[in-house]
Amino acid sequence: MTQLGDYFHQNLAQTSDSPIGLEISRAEGSWLVAADGRRYLDFIAGIGVSALGHGNAEVLEAIAAQARRHLHVMVYGEYVIESQVMLARRLVELLPRPLERVYFTNSGAEAIECALKVARKFTGRAGFVAFDGAYHGDTMGALALAGNRAMREPFGALPGPVTHLPFDDVRALDKIDSTIAAVIVEPVQAEGGVRIPETGFIRALRERCDRAGAMLIFDEVLTGFGRTGKMFALEHFGVVPDIVVMAKALGGGLPLGALCSRNEVLATLSHDPPLGHITTFGGHPLSCAAGLASVNVIVRDGLCERAATTGKTIVRRLIAMRAPEIAAVRGLGMIVGIEFHDASLAHRFVAATLVRGVIVNWTLNADNVVRLAPVLTITSDDVNFAMSAMDKALDEIRR
Template sequence: MLSPRQLFLQHQAQTTDFPLLLEVEKAEGVYMYGPAGQRYLDMISGIGVSNVGHRHPRVLQAIHEQLDKYLHLMVYGEIVQAPPAQLAHALAQTLPEGLDNVYFVSSGSEAVEGACKLAKRFTGRTELIAFNNAYHGSTQGSLSLNGSENFKRAFRPLLPDVRHIRHNQLEDLDQITSRTAAVILETVQGEAGVRVPTKEYLQALRQRCTEVGALLVLDEIQSGFGRTGTFWAFEHFNIVPDILTCAKGMGGGMPIGAFISRQEIMHSLKNDPMLGHITTFGGHPVSCAASLATLRVIQEEGLLAQVEAKANRFKERLVHPAVREIRNLGLMMAVEFDSFDTLKRIIDKAILKGVLTDWFLFCDNSMRIAPPLTITFPEIDTACDLVLEAIVEEVGF
């Protein structure tokens, strides 16, 4: 009989010539476990997914309880189901007044697709503005918004009427005009290597969108659900978007996403045409039950209050001459080295020592640090010790 590794290589579509090929039999908390007893400290949370850790007991309980009731019943929006209705209400309670209408989807890319369709439909405009080094997903629409030509070149032609401007540059804001349907921005740029805009810039962007009637779409697919120390990253900047997208950390490990807006805006998808956005599995009851449990864990177990101190512990401990800079907002962190070659050797050595880290798509000389928010201070110390050992063994001094 073929092993899982052999089956993976023979029959599962690959995305690179060098997959990690870590075999995982079980995961719990901040750890993943291999078939021979290997233990890996997960410092990237499945790329921002496992914010409350792997298999959190309250998430598992919610999943089990929903499994005993029903699974998929009908395409989105036709049948009243308690899990998505309760989750939509709970999400609205975390948001400023007016952001109270939630459309559930299955992924972050689909959330971006829905948000951009909504903006075009509501404004009657066609132009979308995104940012250099932005990442918003891999479907053709969301790929059109991505800010790296290297990732788009092979798939052109993509969406027309998409413009890219420089991130955090006030002088580019005049390119947002009365032709613009929406400006879409990661509140914290993720794959660019954790680039945090200034409060001045985001407030000026908000004002410019309001002046010309463009909708401001904030992509919090990576930064939402507590990752930065507030439930939503935009809370750090005293602004409110017109449309908000989320996914990744909202499901506690289950697939789910959403785009959220005012009822006035969202209702434009109901007519001309009717069913302006359709999804089969959006609002899946099991995923919504898991997401509601995840939200409650973040709120009720004090995770937000601990994020800044935990991030500071990483910054205090990850000190070495080879570390050029540490950028972060909360536990969304980038540790910069001189080159990809240096970083790749450190990452590979750290994995051998039992710590899983990663780099960023558009910033391949920086190490991604985004552990579950549930990580303890002793676990942070262990992770930092092992990463520092890897640095010393690969770089020296």
């Protein structure tokens, strides 16, 4: 282990008992290069952040140009900052009406917190509904929505009340009533095991929220910006939520979150009291400049359509392996889940794939499912490399 690796274990707070511990020297395209010179194919795109791959030239130039102008100048929302305004404008162009106003945050979890506050203030109600298997972040309010009880319980009483319903079960939606401020749902449950709901469930959810007077919040933190083969996953279902939450790929590799809603909904933040939700670094000029460049490349280069085609290829090739260890393969665009018959097989597969130079990971709320989420610009050669590595990893774990 290098001296830097020693400092990593001695001085940096750890988030697991066994971190991967790769010492990354540089990254380019779909690849990470470790300090020992080994190359690793990033088949999870930094958990969905690096949609264009690492080191996209147009994003880097946008960052450099903004850095030459100015960095932080005032808390978000007080000055007219070109990169903030133009990114908000671009997002509104890409989202369906009546979603027309954007609030920027630092991260997805902060955007979730803001959405919960807005829903309570706008409706005058207290309750929330989330779903089993859900993941919306790790701040206290977001954690209260988590569909995995084991993630919630160690932290004691969490904000609420929150009712958890079965995911993709239309019959359970009757529980949404006049006490509920908002229902929050992922159009694809990524940490829940890449679970893709039926269109009928999402449409019934929209109808039930309308009847109950509850707001519908879509968490598109991972599914946004081409990941599912559409710019936003909501396009697959023909439903417009009241609030869309975005992050991860939004910032082009830099920290950025946002929520988008109707004018009258987000206007509640500006009065009674004013400054009802403020953030010092949310919508940082560098992040917004990078995000605008990234979004424009995704649209210009047809990366949504490319994600749809490449994702189908990955699913088809995984199924063709006919591995007895795999119970199911499912995907929507370039978010793919490999469900193993038990968690130990999934964990061994992740380790065996890493040894062969490909980074994948299992999901928080379904640790028998391995998630794939490669960069949207991945080449066919890189896909072939990943498929070969995974095929060999399957051979190893069955020995």
